[in-house]
Amino acid sequence: MVKFLSVAALIALFSVPVAAQEYEDHDAMLMDHGDGHLMDMAGGMVMGQNADTLPGGCDNISEPREITVHAGHKYAEKFPGRMFAFDTQEFNFKPCTKLTVHFINEDNIRHQWMMHGLPKYLYPKGMFHLEVSGPGKISGTLILPPGDKTYLVHCDIAQHMEKGMKAQLKVGKGDGDLASIPGVTAYVVPDDYKSTLPELVTKAEAEAAIEPVVVATPPPPPKAVQQEDSFISGVTVIGLAIGLLAAPFLARKFKGMTISESIAYIFDLLRSLIELVIKLLSRLINLVSSNKNKILPGK
Numbered sequence: 610m611v612k613f614l615s616v617a618a619l620i621a622l623f624s625v626p627v628a629a630q631e632y633e634d635h636d637a638m639l640m641d642h643g644d645g646h647l648m649d650m651a652g653g654m655v656m657g658q659n660a661d662t663l664p665g666g667c668d669n670i671s672e673p674r675e676i677t678v679h680a681g682h683k684y685a686e687k688f689p690g691r692m693f694a695f696d697t698q699e700f701n702f703k704p705c706t707k708l709t710v711h712f713i714n715e716d717n718i719r720h721q722w723m724m725h726g727l728p729k730y731l732y733p734k735g736m737f738h739l740e741v742s743g744p745g746k747i748s749g750t751l752i753l754p755p756g757d758k759t760y761l762v763h764c765d766i767a768q769h770m771e772k773g774m775k776a777q778l779k780v781g782k783g784d785g786d787l788a789s790i791p792g793v794t795a796y797v798v799p800d801d802y803k804s805t806l807p808e809l810v811t812k813a814e815a816e817a818a819i820e821p822v823v824v825a826t827p828p829p830p831p832k833a834v835q836q837e838d839s840f841i842s843g844v845t846v847i848g849l850a851i852g853l854l855a856a857p858f859l860a861r862k863f864k865g866m867t868i869s870e871s872i873a874y875i876f877d878l879l880r881s882l883i884e885l886v887i888k889l890l891s892r893l894i895n896l897v898s899s900n901k902n903k904i905l906p907g908k
């Protein structure tokens with residue numbers, strides 16, 4: 610019985626923060642910094658706000674529209690391999706629409722609704738941008754340009770777009786589809802869940818084996834060096850050995866390079882090799898001398 614009670618108490622305790630989840634409304638707290646840039650102290654931001662100025666080519670506002678976009682981890686659940694998403698992946702509006710976006714972030718991290726490709730004379734850096742840190746709501750307004758064009762909308766926080774927080778906004782008929790829009794267009798780099806890792810390795814090895822082996826070897830300059838100065842023979846011999854060992858690899862590497870480019874590449878390799886040897890030697894010397902120091906007090 611005590612067990613049951615304590616379990617119940619624990620459940621009640623842990624459910625408090627979940628029930629207490631509230632969305633902060635940032636719209637009332639925003640300070641206008643001019644040029645369509647609004648910010649508050651709690652992590653809400655609007656950039657590129659424009660509710661009044663008509664873009665060139667628009668005689669009037671075609672229609673006012675209001676949308677609510679949700680952003681969060683849970684909206685990515687239906688897209689295998691993705692982590693974040695908006696609840697909508699495609700938007701369609703008439704040219705010259707006055708669009709108000711209510712952006713609701715449902716995660717405990719920062720998300721953005723950032724639109725690119727807008728005319729720069731009207732929108733700083735060609736962007737309209739809503740941003741909220743943590744669960745919250747923020748709203749902004751812009752007037753869409755005329756013409757048929759597809760605009761990218763994404764969250765610019767590192768890796769959020771790659772992990773799914775991406776959409777396309779078509780004005781008029783749009784001008785094509787963007788790649789890797791979850792549920793709308795194919796991924797540029799599709800995840801391969803069908804093959805197992807050993808299968809992929811075998812496949813890659815088979816492909817590598819088919820590649821024709823290039824017989825032409827570049828003239829190894831270390832030989833010439835060896836003839837002229839014999840006193841750096843140690844380094845030269847190492848270089849020669851590495852050169853011979855690496856010849857098949859280099860042959861492939863030099864495919865398409867001019868002779869001078871190949872020579873420059875070889876010398877660069879040699880230089881890093883010598884640096885490595887010097888580094889190893891100095892480390893060895895340090896090791897020996899520090900050992901001596903340790904022994905000395907014992908004597």
Ligand SMILES: [Cu+2]
Pocket residue numbers: 693719720721764765766769774
């Ligand atoms: Cu994000």
